Amino acid sequence: MSLVNENLITAEEVMRRIRSRLGMEQVSVSSVTAASPQSASAAFLPRVLRLRASIGVKQAYVVGELLIYDDVDFISNAYQALFRRAPDEAAMGFVNALRQGSLTKVEVLGQLRFSQEGMRHGVHVDGLLFPYKLRTWRRKHYVGPVLGWLISLGQLGRLFDRQASHMAMASAEIQGCRDAANTLAEQVEERLLSIEAAISQLPSSATVHQLRSELDLHFERISLLEALVEKHQERLNDASDKGDQLRSELGSQSERIAQLEADAEKHQERLNDASDKGDQLRSELGLHSDRISQLEADVEESSAQLNGLLSNRNYDDRGLDPLYAAFEDQFRGSRDLIRQRIAPYLDFVESVGAGKPTTPIFDLGCGRGEWLQLLRDRGYTARGVELNRVFIDACRGRGLEVIDGDAIATLRTLQDNSVGVVSLMHLAEHLSFIDLIALIDEALRVLIPGGGLIIETPNPENALVSRWAFYMDPTHRNPLPPDMLRWMVEARGFMFVEIARLFEGRPVDVADYLQDDIPGALVVNELLAPSHASLDYAILARKPAAA
Helix, strand or coil: CHHHHHHCCCHHHHHHHHHHHHCCCCCCCCCCCCCCHHHHHHCCCCCCCCCCCCCCCCCEEEHHHHHCCCHHHHHHHHHHHHCCCCCCCCHHHHHHHHHHCCCCHHHHHHHHHCCHHHHHHCCEEECCHHHHHHHHHHCCCCHHHHHHHHHHHHHHHHHHHHHHHHHHHHHHHHHHHHHHHHHHHHHHHHHHHHHHHHHHHCCCHHHHHHHHHHHHHHHHHHHHHHHHHHHHHHHHHHHHHHHHHHHHHHHHHHHHHHHHHHHHHHHHHHHHHHHHHHHHHHHHHHHHHHHHHHHHHHHHHHHHHHHHHHCCCCCCHHHHHHHHHHHHHHHCCCHHHHHHHHCCHHHHHHHHCCCECCECEEEECCCCCHHHHHHHHCCCCEEEEECCHHHHHHHHHCCCCEEECCHHHHHHCCCCCCEEEEEEECCHHHCCHHHHHHHHHHHHHHEEEEEEEEEEEECCCCHHHHHHHHHHCCCCCCCCCHHHHHHHHHHCCCEEEEEEEECCCCCCCCCCCCCCCCCCHHHHHHHHHHHHCCCEEEEEEECCCCC
8 A cells, every 4th residue: 555655646746736837836735625516517618709600591692791701611601602501622622722812702702603503503692793703804814913903902992991800800809719718727727726625635546647637638728729819819910911011002002103193294295295286287288288289280281281192092901991891791690690609608708707897808809899799788898909990980889898909009008917808709810920929928918817818710620611711801811720729829828728619600511421331431421521620619718827
């Protein structure tokens, strides 16, 4: 018995160590009375109550009702409101994103609300869509920084109110932790006194070990509360630092605004000076205009005299415009037939997305304007280019927009990437090789990325065309074989170049192929094949999207 007592520390030694750890050296064993079992069993640790209750289930919310929560509470209430259920493991991704600052609470609400599950429940959140879209645009590469700067400047006034609210909330939570810690300390002290009295009455090894375990548990709980208080104090310090940073940024923005106002005044002064100079130039322009009018009168008089001298000279090319227009009417075909032939090109125009005011269609050598009229009837924006004055007057008489000029020269006046489709209906065979290459190059330049090129020309694969039909037009130069023209267009930089052999509205009156079982059919059919080829073909190509 004495050996057991020597191995056990005394009750006084246990209490001395406890008091040393808790700072209670002044409390002695003799001055403590045993606590009643009823008071000991009723002791419990206080809890830090939440300052906001969980959000209730409703069919509609205002976005501010959800934004008042933070961290895990925010995600839990957002899932409960929008999904009608508790968060799952995937919800921790949103918690981490909020803590890292990669997502805002508005973006989290927007992603949840407009997800498949959120759309299925259809809970309305008033005031969410616009700020969510703003923050989505804010992450775009070019417009995002400017939009973010404007949003920050617009919200700067409310930022300090929200900061003060958050700091007050954090202070309230810290005060709650302090009160809970004090209450816990009082309960621990009371329990220790009870334990001290119990130890003095039951100085057994089992009792000492039990008390040690109980004390360690209380010490761990106290450490947790101290860590919680320290964490809230750090958050309060961070909020204070952010407030100082925002005040500094506000000062910088105010200086920038002042600088912009000063620059605006300087620009206004320069604008006033330019206005004065403009008035002076208008006055001088009036004098020059009078002089030009006089010169024009002199030029007209000289021109009349020169025309009289040249009246007996040979016709120039434009003097034959009426003759060529009559030739087209005789051999080209009716307007309805031509519209039938060119109608398939509408699908190509639609696939390119051309024909808008910003991406018009340019028809070079538009002739009588059948293609322009068809495009206008379908709601597309199109312009023609033509040298024959008879054709120009006829097109304008139908309300079509036609430019009087050379095709290549007109293209050279256009800006890069400004045209949706360039079309040449039976113009290529009238051009020299150099002019054809120049026209293809200019078309590539003016077309928008992905824009289309259409070149329709007679098909020399057809025996009738290559033998005599091509040479019916005295202004034709050379037939253009399909494979040659396709390669030429592709070599100049176009992509997706294809040959479309055209049969629509172009009946071929030739003998039918012989049945295969007729003797000599193979040879005869090979001889007939060139006569069955299409009368016309078209090259359809696209400008590379990255060009």
